[in-house]
Every structure is written in C-alpha cells, then in structure tokens.
Amino acid sequence: MCFRKKLWSIVLSAALVLGTAIMPANMIFAASDNESQLQAMAVKSGTLQYGDSFKWTLDSKGTLKITGKGFLYLSLDDLGDIKNDIKKVVIGSGAKEIHFSFWSFSGDASLPKLAEISIPLTTKVLSGSLRECENLSVVTGGKNVEDIQGRVFEGTKWCQSTEHVVLGKTYIAYNGTGKNVVVPEGTVAVSEAAFQSNKTIEAVTLPVSVKKIGSYAFKDCSSLKKIHGGSSVTLIDYDAFLRTPWLDSLNETTMLGKVLMKYKATAKDYTVSEKVTQIYEGAFSKCDNLESVTIKGKITEIPRRAFENCTSLKKITMPNTVTNIAYGAFDHCSALAKISLPSRLKKIETGAFIFCRSLQNVQVNGGKTNTKLQSIEDAAFAGCNNLKTLTIPWGVTTIGDYAYGYTDGGGDENSERDMVQKMMWGDEESVPKLNAANIIGISQSLGHYYAKENGIKFTATKKGSALKKPTVMINNSGELSISKVVGATGYEVYDKSPYDKHWCKAGTVKAPVRKYMTYELKGYKYKVRAYRETSTGGYQYSAFSKIKTTK
Structure with missing residues (x-):
C-alpha cells in the first residue's frame, strides 16, 4: 500500500474512533450527503x-x-x-x-x-x-x-467575446466595426477567415512580426482598399484576398512581404527573384505579352491559375524545390510547346495543363522514371491536343479521370465547354479520345493500367513482374475480405455509390491485413487491386478484382 493510501486509512480509522473532531472542516458532512461526497471522489x-x-x-x-x-x-x-x-x-x-x-x-x-x-x-x-x-x-x-x-x-x-480575438501569436477574429484595423504587435499569423466578409474595413496594418496569412482571411472584405506593413510575410494561403478591392485594383507588379501578389508589365521575359518565397494564385493570369518566365526563388508550388491564359508563354523554368503544380496553373497556355518538370515534383493537380494545345513534350526529371512524382489528377493534360506521348514514372500511385489522352475535338470555346461538361458528368464514352496518344513507362505500373483502361497505346521501357488480381467478398456485416496476393505490399480499395459515375479511392490496406470495413450502405460497389512497392521507390499493380456490391 502506498504512503498516501496508508495515511488516508489511518485518518479514516481515527475518525471512526474519535468522531469528526480531528477531520478537516471541509470533510464534515451529514449522512444524507454521503452519496454525493463519494461521487465527488x-x-x-x-x-x-x-x-x-x-x-x-x-x-x-x-x-x-x-x-x-x-x-x-x-x-x-x-x-x-x-x-x-x-x-x-x-x-x-x-x-x-x-x-x-x-x-x-x-x-x-x-x-x-x-x-x-x-x-x-x-x-x-x-x-x-x-x-x-x-x-x-x-x-x-x-x-x-x-x-x-x-x-x-x-x-x-x-x-x-472581444473586438480582437487573439490566442498566443495568432490573430483569430475581428468583431469590430472600425474602418482602420491594426493587427497587434507580436502576431505571427492571421488565421483562416479572421476578417472574412467584413464590409466596413478599409485598411489593415500588419506588424513586422506577421509571417503567414491564412486562407479566406480577408475574403469578401468589399471595402478593403489598403494593406500597410507586412514586410515579413512569407506565406499567404488560397483565396486570402478573394474579391477585395485591394487585390482587384493592383495595376503594377506588387509584393506583400516576400510574396509576389501580382505581375503587371509589358516585358516579354521576367525573372522571379530568389528572394520571393511564394507566387500568389493568379499572379501572372492573362499576361498576354509574357513569353518566358524564370523562377529563381525556392518556392515549393506553382499556385492555382498562376499562368492561366498567358497565351504567349513559351518557356517556364522552375526550380527543383517545386513539389506541387496546382489547379489550373497553366490553363490555356496555348503557346507552351515544351516543359521540363522539377525532379522533386510530387503532384500535378486537376487541370494543371488543360487546353495547352501546343504542348508536345513533357519531361519529369529529364525523362527519368525514378522521380518523386506520385499523383496526376483529373484532366491534368486534357485538351492537350498535340501531346502525343506522355512518360508516366512508375512511382505514380494516383492517376485521375481524363488525366491524359482526351481532347475537345473542335478547339473552340463551345467544344471546350462541351468537353468540360461531359467530364463533370462522367460521360466517358462521349469525350473524344486523342488520336495516337501513347503512354511510356514500365509494364505493370499504374501508367500501364491507366493506358489499358482508357484504350491508350502503351510503350514499355522495362518489363515489370505481374501481380495476380485479388478476389473479394463482403459479408452481412459489411466487412470486405481480400484474398492474399503473393508479393503484394498492400491493397487499394475503391468504391462507387449508387449516385456516382466515378470510382473513388476509399482506402489502403497494408499487408498482411486483408480486411476493410465498408459503409454498410445498400448498393455501394467495391473493387480492389493489389500493389507492390519496389526497391527503387516505384509501384507495380495488379488488375482490379471483380466488382462486389453491398446488399
């Protein structure tokens, strides 16, 4: 028995013998209170x-x-x-x-x-x-x-509860009605949606301590015309200044701290300084005269719509620090014929190069297959009507719908609109295929299976060993069982609801586990494929199992 328990035992024993006299005042209670006091302990x-x-x-x-x-x-x-x-x-x-x-x-x-x-x-x-x-x-x-x-x-x-809501070094919310707001000294970050939809603010002063501005921080601040200070800002999340007069009225090249907010010039060539830590979304959008951009800074992302409708852009040089090319980054860059992607690139997001009609050559890490690229999302290269070949490294684990090999056919606004609508509705059969499209990669890789599933020619640079496709069962409790595939590292589970036209990746099961709990909802379809991680960082896949439906 520990010392405290022993001491408590002695005190209770003494109390029983001597009564309540030796007990502290706060321990004296009537018999009717015994139950509540015991519950308190x-x-x-x-x-x-x-x-x-x-x-x-x-x-x-x-x-x-x-x-x-x-x-x-x-x-x-x-x-x-x-x-x-x-x-x-x-x-x-x-x-x-x-x-x-x-x-x-x-x-x-x-x-x-x-x-x-x-x-x-x-x-x-x-x-x-x-x-x-x-x-x-x-x-x-x-x-x-x-x-x-x-x-x-x-x-x-x-x-x-207060006009300025602050926790530690983070500014969380403004509940005031003033026109000029001064963010307190010592603030490091302005939190997501901190000022969103405030209609009275006209000017905000940021202290030198602020380094980050969260997404939607000033979104829909319809009277915001001036931002003062903020010389140390290095990161601004998406839509932070969406629909504000301040951002919409920028008519010259503008920096906020170390973030390039807007490029406005007539020069054909532009170099992003190595001091720039971030390019803000849409910074170069609709720069019709721009032909060449060199990025020297250590930025990690080409943001959403960064170069959309830069119709004269022919050359873009990115640093190897870039790991993500975001949604619509090069949308409608119709003069871009060749692009070399950084060796550390991990993700190409939805529509990143959509309707780049002149694009003929895309290389990741000089065309090598052992890159860090993991994901090519929906419609990433859709409408690239002259991109006859695409090398897909075998480290890629996700390829979205219409990622490559689909065209709008006509090449005008109506055909583009029609293509986008069909892709949104999952009308796969009616979206025109790109003639002579060819995927280059290692057999049994995800690129290989994407080519098979979409009727695209595949050229193997190396033969990979095949995995057998698994079989699956779903019991009455909604548990999905997967048969063992020799050599598999794990299994990817895909599902589709009765209301969806596209399959979605529901989860991954790492071997030796071969069980997955479904939603237990009637009419859901499931399919599974095995995968193997290779010693060089690549992935090889089996074909999908037969589809099973929950009852």
Whole structure:
C-alpha cells in the first residue's frame, strides 16, 4: 500500500474512533450527503486512440484532464460516453500540436456543457474544429500558439467575446466595426477567415512580426482598399484576398512581404527573384505579352491559375524545390510547346495543363522514371491536343479521370465547354479520345493500367513482374475480405455509390491485413487491386478484382 493510501486509512480509522473532531472542516458532512461526497471522489479515465500516447481523466466536477507528449488528437470517438459531463478541458504540458475533432452529424452541440479550455505553453499548432462547442466562452493559456489551421473556434462564444480575438501569436477574429484595423504587435499569423466578409474595413496594418496569412482571411472584405506593413510575410494561403478591392485594383507588379501578389508589365521575359518565397494564385493570369518566365526563388508550388491564359508563354523554368503544380496553373497556355518538370515534383493537380494545345513534350526529371512524382489528377493534360506521348514514372500511385489522352475535338470555346461538361458528368464514352496518344513507362505500373483502361497505346521501357488480381467478398456485416496476393505490399480499395459515375479511392490496406470495413450502405460497389512497392521507390499493380456490391 502506498504512503498516501496508508495515511488516508489511518485518518479514516481515527475518525471512526474519535468522531469528526480531528477531520478537516471541509470533510464534515451529514449522512444524507454521503452519496454525493463519494461521487465527488469518483474518477473516470481512459486512453486516446488517435495521435500520440495520451491519457485522460474526468472528475465529477466535469474537468477533463489530458496528459501525454507530442501530437494530441482529441476526438468524440474517444469521449462520446462522457461528452455530456465535460465542462472544462485542461491539456497538460507536453502537447506540441492539438487537433480537435468535436463535431456531430446531427448538428447538435457536440460537447454541450464545455465552457472552458486550457492550452499548455508547449503547444504551437492548433487544427480541427470546436465549432459545435457553442458554450465555450473561456480559453486560457496557449501563449506560444503561432499557427491555427482551419476555423477552430468559429461559432463559439469565446470567438465573439472581444473586438480582437487573439490566442498566443495568432490573430483569430475581428468583431469590430472600425474602418482602420491594426493587427497587434507580436502576431505571427492571421488565421483562416479572421476578417472574412467584413464590409466596413478599409485598411489593415500588419506588424513586422506577421509571417503567414491564412486562407479566406480577408475574403469578401468589399471595402478593403489598403494593406500597410507586412514586410515579413512569407506565406499567404488560397483565396486570402478573394474579391477585395485591394487585390482587384493592383495595376503594377506588387509584393506583400516576400510574396509576389501580382505581375503587371509589358516585358516579354521576367525573372522571379530568389528572394520571393511564394507566387500568389493568379499572379501572372492573362499576361498576354509574357513569353518566358524564370523562377529563381525556392518556392515549393506553382499556385492555382498562376499562368492561366498567358497565351504567349513559351518557356517556364522552375526550380527543383517545386513539389506541387496546382489547379489550373497553366490553363490555356496555348503557346507552351515544351516543359521540363522539377525532379522533386510530387503532384500535378486537376487541370494543371488543360487546353495547352501546343504542348508536345513533357519531361519529369529529364525523362527519368525514378522521380518523386506520385499523383496526376483529373484532366491534368486534357485538351492537350498535340501531346502525343506522355512518360508516366512508375512511382505514380494516383492517376485521375481524363488525366491524359482526351481532347475537345473542335478547339473552340463551345467544344471546350462541351468537353468540360461531359467530364463533370462522367460521360466517358462521349469525350473524344486523342488520336495516337501513347503512354511510356514500365509494364505493370499504374501508367500501364491507366493506358489499358482508357484504350491508350502503351510503350514499355522495362518489363515489370505481374501481380495476380485479388478476389473479394463482403459479408452481412459489411466487412470486405481480400484474398492474399503473393508479393503484394498492400491493397487499394475503391468504391462507387449508387449516385456516382466515378470510382473513388476509399482506402489502403497494408499487408498482411486483408480486411476493410465498408459503409454498410445498400448498393455501394467495391473493387480492389493489389500493389507492390519496389526497391527503387516505384509501384507495380495488379488488375482490379471483380466488382462486389453491398446488399
């Protein structure tokens, strides 16, 4: 027996002999209060199943205490049985990043009695949502929070409690009516949607400490005409200034801190300085005179619509630091005939090169197959009517619908519109195929199977060993069982609802596990393929299993 338990035992024994005289005043209670006092000492406890190792305890006063170190994922899945008892959450020192997943399908308050949260000094990043914790009115601690990903506190009483809502080094929300707003010194980040849809703000002053502006931060601020300061800004998330007079009226090349917001000039050639940390979305959009761009900075993304409708652009030189080419980045760059993609590129997003009609040659890492490219999304090269060949590295694990090999046929606005509508509705049979389209790659790679499935010629540069396709079964409980495929590293599960025309990747099962829980909804279709990771970082795939439907 530990010392404290032994001491407590002695005190209780003495109390029974001597009465209540030796007991502290706050321990004296009438016989009728015995039950409530015993309940006050009761403690519930458990372990969180997501994130790093964290434990929780709940006392009868409704205080939930969380202890552990690392990444804390706090979810209703762990707290569902006690959600109506929680009044206060105290997170102990050690949580470096916290993700809140407090929401419900019904829309009811997920933690109806939660009024207070205490965040430790060790926490720098918050994400997720407390949106349905509508009675949350007090947030303490969090002095070192410098990044809030998403609208974590939106809809809570605390987020509406003061004119300037700030947590640590992050500016969360503005609830005032002033025309000129000064963000406090020491702020490192302006959070997502912090000023969104404010109709009165005309000017905002950012301190030198601000480095990041979150997505939608100033979206639809219809009176915002001036941004002052912000000399240290290095990152601005998508749509941060969408539909603001300030952004819409930029008529010259403009920087906000180290972010290139807008390029406006008549020069044919332009070099992005190595001091630039980010190119903002649409920065070069509709620059008709621009023929050549060289990017010298260490940017990691070519953003959404960055060069759309640059109809004279013939050459783009990107640094090897680029890992993502975003949605519509080169949409309608009709003069672009050749492009060399960086060796570290991981993703080509939806419509990145759509309707680049002159494009004939695309190379990743000089045409080598052992690149870092993993994903080519929907319609990435759709409407590239002169792109007769495309090399797809065998490290690619995702190829979207219409990614390559489809054309609009006519080459005018009407045919483009018609093609886009058909792709959106999944009308695969009526979207014209690109004549003589050819995919080059290693056999049994995903590029090989994409070519087979879409009726595109495939030229193998190397033979890969085939995997047998798996067989699948779905039992009455909705559990999908996958047969073992010799040599497989794992299995990819795809599903399609009764209302969809496209298959979606539902999940991945790593060998030796061969079980997957479906939605248990009637009429869902499932198919599975095996894959193998190669020693050189590539992937080889089997054909898909026969389709199974939930009953």
